[in-house]
Amino acid sequence: MLGLGAARLEADMNRLMALLFHQGVLDEQFMQLQQLQDESSPNFVSEVISIYFRESEKLLKNLRSLLHRADRECTDYRKIGIHLNQLMGSSSSVGAKRVRTVCLAFRAASEHNNWSGCLRSLEVLEHEYCYLKTKLHELFQMEQQRVMAAGARYHPLLS
């Protein structure tokens, strides 16, 4: 029964992953990330992702504050560009493809000193980021449940 649950959970996870892939939210880099996870580092993916979320949140906050200054004339586009590069780098590392794509557009807007374009991009970026976050959380929850289910199943054997 529990084993079946684990199998179902795994199927659900796969479906969710497939959906995310299909939507272009994630790309193969995420797969590579998963491959890096093995016995020696069982929580590798979730560790990386949590770092990613932490860093990204910081960057997003910075971007928001940079763009929502009172005087739009003095917006520091160079700083925005640096933050975006950071965000893009980490996004491509975890395979957050859509976030990365939005970052690209954002960066293009910032390069043209296009304040309203930046603002629009920021909105989209936050939306994408939230989506990615909820979906990945969902995924990790399932993973946890699966591990727990698997653990529950194998636990008697181990003990």
Place this chain on the structure above:
Amino acid sequence: MVVCCKGSALSRLWKSKDQQVQQLKHYQPQNSKGGGNWRKKFLFLGILLGVLVSIWIFLSMNANIIARRKETLANMCDERARMLQDQFNKTFAEYTARTAFERPLTNGVAYALKVLHSQREEFERQHGWKIKKMETEDQSPVQDDYTPEKLDPSPDQDEYAPVIFSQETVSHIVSIDMMSGKEDRDNILRARASGKGVLTSPFNLLKSNHLGVVLTFAVYNADLPPNPTPEERIEATVGYLGASFDVPSLVEKLLHQLASKQTIVVNVYDTTNSSAPIKMYGLDVRGAGEIHISNVDFGDPLRKHEMHCRFKHEPPLPWSAITTSLGVAVIVLLVGHIFYAALNRIEKVEDDFREMRELKVRAEAADVAKSQFLATVSHEIRTPMNGVLGMLQMLMDTELDATQQDFAMTAQASGKALIALINEVLDQAKIESGRLELEAVPFDVRDVLDNVLSLFSDKSQGKGIELAVYVSDRVPEVLIGDPGRFRQIITNLVGNSVKFTEEGHIFVSVHLVEEVKSSCDFSNQVIRDSEDGIGMSYNTLSGFHIVDRWKSWENFRMFKFSTEASDAINLLVTVEDTGVGIPQDAQSRIFTPFMQADSSTSRTYGGTGIGLSISKCLVDLMGGEIGFVSKPGIGSTFSFTAVFQEGRKNLGDMRRHHPDPPVSDFQGMRGLVVDGRCMRAEITKHHLQRLGIHVDISLNSKSALSGILEACNLSGAGHLDMVLVDKEAWGEGSGLAFPRLLAEFRQNGLMKPQENLPKMFLLATSLSPTEVDDLKSAGYTDTMMKPLRPSMIAACLRKALGVGSKRQREKGQAMALRSLLSGKQILVVDDNAVNRKVAAGALKKYGAEVTCADSGKAAIQMLQPPHKFDACFMDIQMPEMDGFEATRQIRSMETKVNELIKSGEASSEMYGNVAHWHIPILAMTADVIQATYEECIRCGMDDYVSKPFEEEQIYSAVAHFFESGTVDSVS
């Protein structure tokens, strides 16, 4: 007519000028217009000059004519004046001598006597008449009814000059006192004072009322002293002789004597009083043109006379001047027109040229647009393909058996080939614009061909056609050239063949040109396959008839002329098929882009028809030629040559591109190929030999069986490891039946049952499910699906023979990477926590011990010698200090330490027993472009890997310096 000509020419000129102006307006933007304008200006300047010249000619000729006319007039006038003058002077000179003669020119001659007042009474008495005065009281001497009787007697005067004798014509003046007329009196006084003939100014003669002059001579008595004074003369005067001249009649008579009197009008004036000249003779006919004036001297110095002559008629039109100048003008205009037309033509051509150039620019723009379109589309295709490839990669990392593994690898390779193909289509634009440059990298021809084969293996298996490749042993293993382009050509040709072949075979062979040239003696089995058909079946790969492939390259330059000896490797590649062939009429345009044999082709077979033209371009670029021979219904053979350099076999280089199939596993094994068709057997043998397997061929079952038996009985060197039987060794399905023969042998006791038979493999292009089921029962260990490829054969053999470990093979690279990185201390420098974590994770996976640094400065500190790190992965884009700068500082640090060690100032013990510090630094970069790479190398980095990490790339980058490192540690 000339004028009309001129007029039309002018109007034409104007018209064309208008046109030109329009054209000018129209083409003003083009700058090279200036040249045309310039020429036009010159032309018009020239025409203007010509017209001016003709006008000048006209003017000069006209002036000439006028001058001549004037001269004529002057001559004529002078002549007349001279004559008149002569007449007068002559008249006076001979006057006395001729008094007696009736003279035409003098109206009349009269003699007046000098009578003093004292003598008047006596004189009047003597003559019986009174001296009368000339003028009447009313001062009008000019009267028609002039009679002396009516005249009043002369008033008293000091002196009188009554006419006593007169000629009959002037008899009316007898008794008239000449002194009473003012003119006459002056005349008389002057005449007797001067002693010369004196003329009056013209006046109306008495009675005749004609204009005339009176010439007066004084008559002296005999005692006039020589050289007398006027007083002595007056004293000596006896009387006066007067002659009246009727000037008009005089001149009239004179002029009558001269010719051409009618052409000129002559007027004679007395101009003594220059303000009011008196007309002495002349008609009032208004002559035309100008007047010529000649002075006439009638011998009286006090009086002046002039003769005015003018032509009676208007000067005729100067026809000669007009015609000459008009002729010149017309010629000039005609020549001008010709030049103008020529200029127009030139201009038109120039305009066309400009237009063409503009069109060319537009076409090029369209070309660019096309390239951009291709780039976009190929990018769009590439993106999903990456997903496919990623998934395949994942699939391959799962537990698969050898066949599945091969399938997955094939799928991945095909996917990669597809991406490459997209890129290659993209290159068509480059080829066409001449921007394509060929690479020069080492590559393995056999690998390239295997790749192409695997790309088409599905199709050929589906169609059930044989697809085989043969590379001559003389072709070097490693060539230097452009493998991608080479493969593109072969892919195109094979793709075409696969498309158009429904049954039979497609055979790709690669030879050296020299080899083929020298093989006219039919030494090579594979080259010489063509025409020696046995019975109905030809000795070809599939037994189908093929075209004479020699014809496809007989026109090649390389074959006609001996190539100079060099290290260049001339390859001859032939792709032979038994397809539908190319219709004769289409053969001439087969290499034209987008041109297919006929329009139905694309409907039946699809495709754009661009492939062959690309191939031709590429072959040209490679310094080779492409040719073909084709017969409809029989098949086609395409051949091309390509020039490469021979490359040194260097494993390190090669591994980056194509991992070598593990050869060593099969080294020294023996195999037997059983096939009735020797061509096919040769090819199978060729592939097995590439795996290091020693191969024999049996062309019939009997020799095969005996061979197997013999081998079974032998042990050691003669031992057979495998038998490969073609499914259609001697015809349909005969291959499948072969093991049965063997089984029969065994039953007959010819073979010991426990003797381990060699593994049997079936070679097939296609297998039905029932045949698959039959296989095992028939005694085959496995099948090998054609086209044969070493990797596939190796996989199959491994599975069957249990050679090598699956994991080692599949994860060979990962293992190699693991072995390389295991236990190595690696520093990862990245400011991005996520990237750091991922990179560290990736490297840890391969057993490396990873330390992380989050900035360039931290990295520099950690890499201060001595340190424990074996390698460093450095992000390029970091705030504060980027990867380049950090690397530069690390390198300078190392150099300093190295110098210290070298100079002995510091012992190497201080620096961890390392004599030379140089940590390999690999750049991690998201954008892998050439400029970045060069920058990396320039600032002292060793290599770069792109983010996110890829297994192969890390491997190739790391292997580079860790391999040499392991060698060092071993030594």
